[in-house]
Amino acid sequence: MSYKEHTVTDKITEHSAPLGADPTGPEMFGHPKGLFYLFFAELWERFSFYGMRALLVLYMVNDLLFSDSTAFGIYAAYGALVYATPVIGGMLADKLLGYRKAIMLGAVLMAIGHFALAVQHPLFFYGALALIIVGNGFFKPNISTLVGTLYKQGDPRRDAGFTIFYMGINIGAMLAPLICGWLGVTYGWHYGFGAAGVGMLFGLIMFWNGARSGIFGEKGLPPNPEVVKEKVAGVSRGNWVVILTILTLPIFGILLFQGILDLPGLGATTFDGHLIDYAMYYALLPAIAIILFINLVRVDRVERQRLIVVILLTFFITVFWSFFEQAGSSLTLFAERNVNLTFLNAAQTNSINPFFIVLFALPFSAMWLFFSRMHMNPYTPVKFALGIAQLGLGFMIFAWSANFADADGKVSIWFLILGYLFITTGELFISPVGLSKVTELSPKKIVSFIMGIWFLSSSFAHHIAGIIAKLTSVSGSGDEEVSGMQSLLVYTSVFEQIGYVAFGFAVLALLLTPLMRKWMHGIH
Known part of the structure; x- marks a missing residue:
């Protein structure tokens, strides 16, 4: 699930009660x-x-x-x-x-x-x-x-x-x-x-x-x-x-x-979507940029450098969600048209990602704690790079499935499940970790505003995801019926490109890691 909920994004408003306040009301199971x-x-x-x-x-x-x-x-x-x-x-x-x-x-x-x-x-x-x-x-x-x-x-x-x-x-x-x-x-x-x-x-x-x-x-x-x-x-x-x-x-x-x-x-x-373009790129984005610039000038050097890291992390999470959000659009139609759906229908394939989240969330949490105790926990930029790379691998699996298609252009549902598995592990590397670090790195007096920008990253990502999804369009261009093999090639070629681009952004995140580590000033 994206931000999720992308979703997964609910923890970003992790505001607390005033210092010293007591927990509210009676307790249940220790909470x-x-x-x-x-x-x-x-x-x-x-x-x-x-x-x-x-x-x-x-x-x-x-x-x-x-x-x-x-x-x-x-x-x-x-x-x-x-x-x-x-x-x-x-x-x-x-x-x-x-x-x-x-x-x-x-x-x-x-x-x-x-x-x-x-x-x-x-x-x-x-x-x-x-x-x-x-x-x-x-x-x-x-x-x-x-x-x-x-x-x-x-x-x-x-x-x-x-x-x-x-x-x-x-x-x-x-x-x-x-x-x-x-x-x-x-x-x-x-x-x-x-x-x-x-x-x-x-x-x-x-x-x-x-x-x-x-x-x-x-x-x-x-x-x-x-x-x-x-x-x-x-x-x-x-x-x-x-x-x-x-x-x-x-x-x-x-x-x-x-x-x-x-x-x-x-x-x-x-x-056409032109009004959305104008609203986002000619109004919303410049307004955010101006406010960010004003705040960058007002804070001290350490806060400024940490805030720049937050901006970079927000950029990478936007890239991640732009690819991830094919789940509700092009991947759903790919499932309907080119996957042998043996025990799920196309709409139900949207449950695969949250199923893996439920399955792996607690083990991942325990894994990070174990790595911390062993002093082996990767720095946040490295986790971002690994998360984006795993998403890229998931899309490469979708693309690779074309080599095993039947005569009707349909592939096994297990390719879809395996691809979603790597997309989900990528999400667990990048989304909860990023949310936690943004709250630590943001200057306290503007943390709510920065959290709002984190929400808006999903907004821009959905817009970009729509542009990408349109590259897979196989209906509406005329009366000619598109064969299963033709639609398979359209989908898998776009998924392959997504995979390569994701790998490129993963490398970029790794290259920026030394600078981001330095500017995080002790925050892991």
């Missing part, structure tokens, strides 16, 4: 009881998110009759926006709403969005994606922040608590494609989307029940309740947030819809 309410709330939210994600491209191509290029474009725009909005949602929670209200608002919006996808109409389709994008902005950054408030600074249970929370994320991500994918393929797409909506509803109820029962104590409340209630033009500030949030929905719908030039019978001919 604050509130952790387990958040565990199940996040599990079900991730179930809904990844259940819908597993079906989305297949639904657009097979049911809405979009071309591959159009489906990849919409999927990329959706992924870019869904990882950009948490920056705004996190700021609103920090300054005004508090974590609880933000989480509830996000959960309600996402639940409505998932159920809206069960209605086959263009307005509902784009409106549903807009609801999920905006809802995720409120939910995603704040539930993991709330986990951090359950532990005081220096609490030795903290890492274990986040590991438990992290497992909930991946259990939800693993189960969702299996269940929603089975319902969508067997009974109809809308049953799969409906199941995702039910999952989000379960998450909403779980969180609401915990908040209602007082299990979180005083954690997650608005920083200044009076400011939330203060009226502007006769409406409280809290309600203005809700109103303005609803008013932004058409904007996100337009960003997704623009570029669809023809919709005869829900079919589409192309996706």
Whole structure:
């Protein structure tokens, strides 16, 4: 799962309670009881998110009759926006709403969005994606922040608590494609989307029940309740947030819809994505660069050099997710068209990565501790290089499978599983490690802003992933039917190029390692 959740990205807002604060409320299994309410709330939210994600491209191509290029474009725009909005949602929670209200608002919006996808109409389709994008902005950054408030600074249970929370994320991500994918393929797409909506509803109820029962104590409340209630033009500030949030929905719908030039019978001919390009490269990226430059000037030499290392790590994680996020788009269609799916359908193959995460997360954690005790733990830049190289190896395995295809251009599912195995081990080398080091390397007074940039790296990565995925497009260019062998060659040639480019970036990370080690100033 990407950031994951890419996803896996939930630990980036690992804020803590004030120094000396006591853990919240009663305990369960040696941890604050509130952790387990958040565990199940996040599990079900991730179930809904990844259940819908597993079906989305297949639904657009097979049911809405979009071309591959159009489906990849919409999927990329959706992924870019869904990882950009948490920056705004996190700021609103920090300054005004508090974590609880933000989480509830996000959960309600996402639940409505998932159920809206069960209605086959263009307005509902784009409106549903807009609801999920905006809802995720409120939910995603704040539930993991709330986990951090359950532990005081220096609490030795903290890492274990986040590991438990992290497992909930991946259990939800693993189960969702299996269940929603089975319902969508067997009974109809809308049953799969409906199941995702039910999952989000379960998450909403779980969180609401915990908040209602007082299990979180005083954690997650608005920083200044009076400011939330203060009226502007006769409406409280809290309600203005809700109103303005609803008013932004058409904007996100337009960003997704623009570029669809023809919709005869829900079919589409192309996706240009120019508004997304302008928003990201001519507005968002320059704004981030200016703010980063201002902060680089204001901090001392050690903080400046550490911040430059953070920027480099963010660059490499963006590269990693750009390739990794083929999982929900080109790799899903590759599985449907060119893999002998013996015990999984194409949507369900999205569960392979989180399955390996659940299987290997704890052994990897133990491995890093063992290497630390033995004074053999690789430096963070080396881990990044090894992680990107393993991802490249995974894509080379996908490409290599073409040598063993049958007459219909189909390969064994074991190539898909083996490739995902190396992609997942690469993820475990790079994602949790990078998140941990970014919190250590960032200047304390701007750590939240840097965490927001880390979220945005996934946003840019999804946009780039869409450009890469379009290179694999094999439908929508005309009436000529593409054979299985032709589509196999298209997919595997692109996967091979991804592998070589990934190896190149791995070498670059190794070459920069001595400089990055020096500028990390003692942080391993």
